[in-house]
Amino acid sequence: MTKTPSANRKKNHEINRRKRGEYLFGYSCIAPQILGFLVFVLGPLVMVIVYGFENRNLLTGKTTFAGLSNFTTLFTKDPLFYKTLGNTLVFTLGLVPLSVLSSLLLALAVRKDSMRNTVFRTIYFAPVVTAAVAWAIVWKFLLQGDQGIVNKVLAVVGIHGPNWLQEPGWAMGAVIVTRVIKNLGMNIIIYLAAVTNLPDELYEAARIDGASKLQAFRKLTVPLLMPTTLMITMITVIGSLKIFDHIMLMTEGGPSNATMVLVYYIYYQGFRFFETGYASALSLVLFVIVLGLTLAQWGIGKRFSYQEG
Amino acid sequence: MKKSMMVFMALIVSGAMFLQNVAAQTATGPVELRFTVWTGNAAHLSMLSDIAAKYKAVHPNVSVKFDTIPYGDYPQKLAVQLAGSNAPDAGWITEADAPTFIQADALLDITKAVAAYNYADFAKSATGLWEKGGKVYGVPFSNSPLIIFYNKTLFEKAGIATPTELAAKGQWTWEAFASAAKQIKAKTGTYGYQTLDGSGYTDNLWATIVPMIRAYGGDVWDAQGNCTIASPESVKAVTLLHSMIYTDKSVVPPGEQADFFAGAAGMTMSQISRVSKLQDAAFKWGLVALPKGPAGEAQVIGQAAVVAFKAGKHTAEAADFVAFMTNKENVATMTKFFPPARVSVLDSEAFTKGNPSIPPEVMSSVVGYALKNGKILPSNPNFPKIDLIARSSFDQLWRPDADVKSVLSKVASSIAPLLK
Numbered sequence: 001m002t003k004t005p006s007a008n009r010k011k012n013h014e015i016n017r018r019k020r021g022e023y024l025f026g027y028s029c030i031a032p033q034i035l036g037f038l039v040f041v042l043g044p045l046v047m048v049i050v051y052g053f054e055n056r057n058l059l060t061g062k063t064t065f066a067g068l069s070n071f072t073t074l075f076t077k078d079p080l081f082y083k084t085l086g087n088t089l090v091f092t093l094g095l096v097p098l099s100v101l102s103s104l105l106l107a108l109a110v111r112k113d114s115m116r117n118t119v120f121r122t123i124y125f126a127p128v129v130t131a132a133v134a135w136a137i138v139w140k141f142l143l144q145g146d147q148g149i150v151n152k153v154l155a156v157v158g159i160h161g162p163n164w165l166q167e168p169g170w171a172m173g174a175v176i177v178t179r180v181i182k183n184l185g186m187n188i189i190i191y192l193a194a195v196t197n198l199p200d201e202l203y204e205a206a207r208i209d210g211a212s213k214l215q216a217f218r219k220l221t222v223p224l225l226m227p228t229t230l231m232i233t234m235i236t237v238i239g240s241l242k243i244f245d246h247i248m249l250m251t252e253g254g255p256s257n258a259t260m261v262l263v264y265y266i267y268y269q270g271f272r273f274f275e276t277g278y279a280s281a282l283s284l285v286l287f288v289i290v291l292g293l294t295l296a297q298w299g300i301g302k303r304f305s306y307q308e309g
Numbered sequence: 310m311k312k313s314m315m316v317f318m319a320l321i322v323s324g325a326m327f328l329q330n331v332a333a334q335t336a337t338g339p340v341e342l343r344f345t346v347w348t349g350n351a352a353h354l355s356m357l358s359d360i361a362a363k364y365k366a367v368h369p370n371v372s373v374k375f376d377t378i379p380y381g382d383y384p385q386k387l388a389v390q391l392a393g394s395n396a397p398d399a400g401w402i403t404e405a406d407a408p409t410f411i412q413a414d415a416l417l418d419i420t421k422a423v424a425a426y427n428y429a430d431f432a433k434s435a436t437g438l439w440e441k442g443g444k445v446y447g448v449p450f451s452n453s454p455l456i457i458f459y460n461k462t463l464f465e466k467a468g469i470a471t472p473t474e475l476a477a478k479g480q481w482t483w484e485a486f487a488s489a490a491k492q493i494k495a496k497t498g499t500y501g502y503q504t505l506d507g508s509g510y511t512d513n514l515w516a517t518i519v520p521m522i523r524a525y526g527g528d529v530w531d532a533q534g535n536c537t538i539a540s541p542e543s544v545k546a547v548t549l550l551h552s553m554i555y556t557d558k559s560v561v562p563p564g565e566q567a568d569f570f571a572g573a574a575g576m577t578m579s580q581i582s583r584v585s586k587l588q589d590a591a592f593k594w595g596l597v598a599l600p601k602g603p604a605g606e607a608q609v610i611g612q613a614a615v616v617a618f619k620a621g622k623h624t625a626e627a628a629d630f631v632a633f634m635t636n637k638e639n640v641a642t643m644t645k646f647f648p649p650a651r652v653s654v655l656d657s658e659a660f661t662k663g664n665p666s667i668p669p670e671v672m673s674s675v676v677g678y679a680l681k682n683g684k685i686l687p688s689n690p691n692f693p694k695i696d697l698i699a700r701s702s703f704d705q706l707w708r709p710d711a712d713v714k715s716v717l718s719k720v721a722s723s724i725a726p727l728l729k
Binding site: 057058059060061140141143144145146147148163164165166167168252253254255256257268271272273274 | 385388389391392409410413414415511562563564565566567693694697700701702704705707708
């Protein structure tokens with residue numbers, strides 16, 4: 001027996017009503033998140049784009065349309081901009097390989113469950129849960145010149161350490177290393193999750209074929225962990241571009257602008273010089289860089305997931 | 310139609326009356342003034358709260374909340390608060406920031422409010438920075454000379470003459486200062502000198518170098534905006550400081566922490582307000598005016614004023630409170646920590662006997678003397694930029710092998726365009 005058209009309509013109507021209800025419920029669930037995103041992310045982002053094309057002063061409150069002048073100043077008349085860009089690059093190139101490589105090696109070292117490894121995992125993870133401010137201040141204290149504990153330890157083995165945070169040649173290195181240690185634990189955890197899923201049979205086959213441990217690492221571990229490595233690399237790269245707290249607390253961009261990175265320069269222009277328009281233009285440059293890297297991550301990530309499939 | 314018109318009119322009238330009522334209530338309703346300061350010192354805050362309590366006794370609807378912003382972050386945090394919806398009503402401002410805030414039109418014209426008392430009682434040399442176009446934008450509450458604090462116990466331990474003894478003989482010079490610091494380091498192992506609040510290479514750079522430079526006959530820039538920081542006199546003075554840090558190793562160097570108030574340095578440059586930190590000191594201490602240089606006396610004054618902010622919510626009450634806080638009675642109260650700019654208070658016992666930790670003769674011969682002979686620290690409307698740009702060039706000076714003359718020339722060329 002076939003249903004009458006009116007019964008069908010009624011049924012469709014019922015389905016639509018239920019669907020609408022489901023949609024409504026779904027949207028109400030994500031509403032707080034969407035609202036937060038609009039107010040705290042999208043809204044400020046739009047404002048920064050507008051401010052980037054204005055001459056704005058935080059203290060006077062005076063605003064005039066600037067057109068592209070902030071950007072022409074930035075690219076043609078501001079040598080400090082290129083220095084900060086260079087410093088940001090040095091910071092990223094120093095931090096990322098060091099962070100990725102050391103977390104991979106440490107993850108492999110503590111991969112097996114044992115009492116000893118649990119202790120080490122806890123030690124490696126402790127800096128992650130330490131407040132960033134406390135971390136930076138303590139390191140600033142440890143890295144003092146002759147009175148610093150790091151230099152006192154070095155003196156025991158006959159090395160005269162530099163005044164780490166006061167010498168342009170050493171300050172960036174000191175900031176990078178302390179930052180690597182701070183976030184190492186998180187990367188180790190991500191690697192550990194991937195390492196424990198590595199198929200034992202592949203290693204067994206490699207061993208039977210006579211592969212050495214180093215060969216197994218190079219030909220099996222490294223390629224198998226490549227998606228994880230890529231993800232960690234991208235997270236670390238984007239995180240390194242956004243570095244601020246560490247620089248603010250340890251060096252304030254000094255000495256002689258040696259650790260002045262892009263985000264700290266944005267703060268410097270906006271809140272120390274009160275040039276919020278110019279600072280917004282700088283923020284837009286950072287935004288474009290991070291956007292470019294994120295798109296690159298998507299591209300590379302997709303290629304790897306196809307290969308896996 | 311007529312009826313509805315009448316109802317409409319009645320609604321408008323009653324609405325207007327209601328609004329008027331609300332406005333009247335607001336005018337006399339409770340007002341909380343937010344007052345920003347950079348001190349976190351309990352003794353200072355308690356003194357300020359006492360003044361606020363006295364004001365409340367006369368104006369029961371007005372209470373004042375003191376909000377501490379750390380000194381190093383003060384101007385920028387204040388600017389953010391003023392630009393946002395969180396503007397304080399009144400607060401402190403240093404001499405360095407005065408021209409910047411006045412030029413930015415951020416301060417309230419309080420000429421009428423201070424007309425309530427004898428404004429002429431304030432020394433003309435002290436109020437100049439806070440007036441523009443015949444209008445008053447701030448009243449200096451602290452006209453505090455930079456002086457030398459010394460650890461008498463360490464001097465005795467080193468077996469050398471104290472700065473007070475040297476000053477009595479007319480031998481208290483920057484050379485003698487450097488020599489004392491060197492001997493303390495050599496004989497006790499403790500640093501001889503800590504810069505002002507330990508931040509002489511950063512936040513207090515100017516207060517650290519200006520007294521020495523002026524005593525050698527130089528200055529950092531002049532009133533016409535000419536940069537003189539690389540003059541031979543300035544180079545001589547800064548060379549002395551540099552050799553103290555890197556040759557004698559008698560100064561707490563950049564990046565190291567050793568606090569005079571904890572007994573970890575023989576001397577420091579500071580102001581009377583920091584005497585409260587010596588209350589529980591485990592050592593004997595003394596105060597002395599700044600040393601002389603080849604060009605003679607050069608006492609230097611750091612100034613701070615009470616201002617009301619234009620962006621504040623309660624401007625009338627804020628202006629009135631600023632006037633109250635700087636009346637003769639309250640200036641006399643604040644004298645124990647903040648040397649006054651009021652001539653009548655400066656000449657009174659309220660000043661010499663204001664701080665029980667400091668003998669009256671020291672108060673008049675050291676602080677009073679420095680005040681009468683002192684010149685205020687440099688300022689400029691572009692100060693925030695000058696300060697930060699100069700500091701990044703100065704960083705090159707804080708190395709053992711630095712060439713003082715070439716670094717100062719670099720500083721001069723980097724800040725000269727901003728001075729005009």
